[in-house]
Amino acid sequence: MKTHFLRPRDVPELQIWAEVFIFTALALGLPVLFNAEDPFWTEGGFSWPVLGPLLVSLRYGFSKGFISILCLLVGQLFLLQANILSPQSDFNINAMIGYIIVIMITGEFRDVWERTNQQQSIQLEYVTDRLETFTRQYHLINSSHDRIEQMLAGHTLSLRESLQAVRTSIGLLKERRLDSAAQKIIDLFVEYGLLERAGLYKVENDTVLEPPLASIGQMGQIAENDPLILAMIEEKELVSVKDAKTALGISKYHMAIPLIDVNNTIYGAILVERVQFFALKNTTLTLLAVMAGHIGDLLRHEITNPVMTYEESPYFIRQVKRANKEAKRYNIPSQLLKIKANNITDKSTQLMSYLSEARRGLDIYLYDNQNQVLLLLMPLADELEKAGFIARMNTWCKERTGNTLAELDIVIEQQLALPISSDDIKRLVSLS
Incomplete structure (x- = not known):
């Protein structure tokens, strides 16, 4: 018993x-x-x-x-x-x-x-049960984190790579209109923003028009007074559920991303109803906002040649303004250099031509061949990268011509870190 x-x-x-x-x-x-x-x-x-x-x-x-x-x-x-x-x-x-x-x-x-x-x-018993629940959730989150790291290991959310992909994808389109580029644009944001359900809509006169031009997942009907959409139109920038400006109302969206050019004209908007939770971090939001701005500029202006002539200076100015705006708003470093050959010779012409050929992926050049003046916009470049570029330029000059920059009388007249004033931009781009 x-x-x-x-x-x-x-x-x-x-x-x-x-x-x-x-x-x-x-x-x-x-x-x-x-x-x-x-x-x-x-x-x-x-x-x-x-x-x-x-x-x-x-x-x-x-x-x-x-x-x-x-x-x-x-x-x-x-x-x-x-x-x-x-x-x-x-x-x-x-x-x-x-x-x-x-x-x-x-x-x-x-x-x-x-x-x-x-x-x-x-x-x-209660504490034991809570401990078991916590342990299970911890291991679940830990395994999910490991899977996320494995998933992102081969796909780093690089701002430089994403902008290069934007420029390449939009540049390959036969017609650079919002409706024809819609699917390509939404695919880019799905890839780099980890969106799960989102739609790209046309915007006219600060009004979002239905139906979506392209979407991933089934999108619901747009609410006219949605606080996230109203905040996007008012602020003319990306807004998310994390922003304090959207706290006055309940929104059905997690993000609202405007496709906006440097003149603050909104051509389209990406409304995100569902996104992976770890994508709502500041680095990812900044990446999406910058991508949207560059897409807005590319849709508005058809010139995409990264090495421009003096006649194309208006587009170069717009690119500088875009980098200047991003430096002010998101603290993204960019550099602006002005290189001039005071004594025009065959060797100086050879070096200037080589600099154009050896351009970095995102750099944009404005080159006056007649006066041998070269303006370099180096997006996403800090002071260290600028110093490295100048050092490499001296090495190239010695290897190509057998002379140093000083011996060829090639000088760097201006070295500016963005942001700068509008007057400085106009003065530099005058190429005088």
């Missing part, structure tokens, strides 16, 4: 009552058997029969202990009245009342201890 001595709460009710009556019967019978002359132990200093109800009270609490001591006293009175015990046995009523009080106190102590133990057991 399975015992439950150490777990009283698990003992069957029938077994409990059996133990109560067994201990009570032993407390009643053993003194009569071994000490018939003084079965109440009134002369021995301690009433040993009370030990049975005391054990019951400690094990099963107040009610069982109280019943046990009452049964013991009633049994002793019965034996005394039935002349089973010797007549000289003294039934000390004061001692018996004291023993009843002791049993009651003992039982109450056990009940308080049992309630405290149960409460602590419940709390322990």
Whole structure:
């Protein structure tokens, strides 16, 4: 038979009552058997029969202990009245009342201890359950993070690479209109922005027009007063659910991305209803905003040749303004250099031509072949990259012509880190 001595709460009710009556019967019978002359132990200093109800009270609490001591006293009175015990046995009523009080106190102590133990057991079970839940969620998040790292390991969210992809993709289109380029644009944003459900819409007079020109997933109907759309139109920049300006209302979108040119004209908007949660970080939002701005410029102006002549200076100015705006708004570094050959020779012409051929991927040149003046816009380049480019230019000059830049009288007249003022842009692009 399975015992439950150490777990009283698990003992069957029938077994409990059996133990109560067994201990009570032993407390009643053993003194009569071994000490018939003084079965109440009134002369021995301690009433040993009370030990049975005391054990019951400690094990099963107040009610069982109280019943046990009452049964013991009633049994002793019965034996005394039935002349089973010797007549000289003294039934000390004061001692018996004291023993009843002791049993009651003992039982109450056990009940308080049992309630405290149960409460602590419940709390322990709750904490254990929460710990198991937390552990499962931790391992789930950890494994998800590992999968995300593996997924992004071969696809770093590089601003330079994304802008190069934008320029290449838009430049290959036969017609650079928003409707014909819509699918290509939404594909780029899905790739670099990790969008799950989004649509590209045409915008006219600051109004978003339905239906979407291209989409990923099933898009719902546009809400006219959606706070994210209103904030995008007002601020003329990318807004997301993280922005404080959208906190006054509930939006169905996670992001609203305007395709906007450097003159703050919005041609289209990408409304994102669902995006992967880790894409809503500042680096990704900045990347998408800059991509959208460059797409807006490419759709508005058809010239995409990165090496421009003096006649194409208006487009170069727009590119400088775009880089200047990004430097102010997103702290994206860009550099602007003005290189001039004071003494026009065959060697200087050779070096200037080589510089045009060795152009970096995103750099944009404005070259006046007649006066041998070269303007270099270096987007996403900091002071260290600019210094490296100048050092490489000196190396190229020595390797190609056998002379240094100083010996050929080729100087860098201006070295400016964006942002700069509009007057400085006009003065530099004058090529004088």
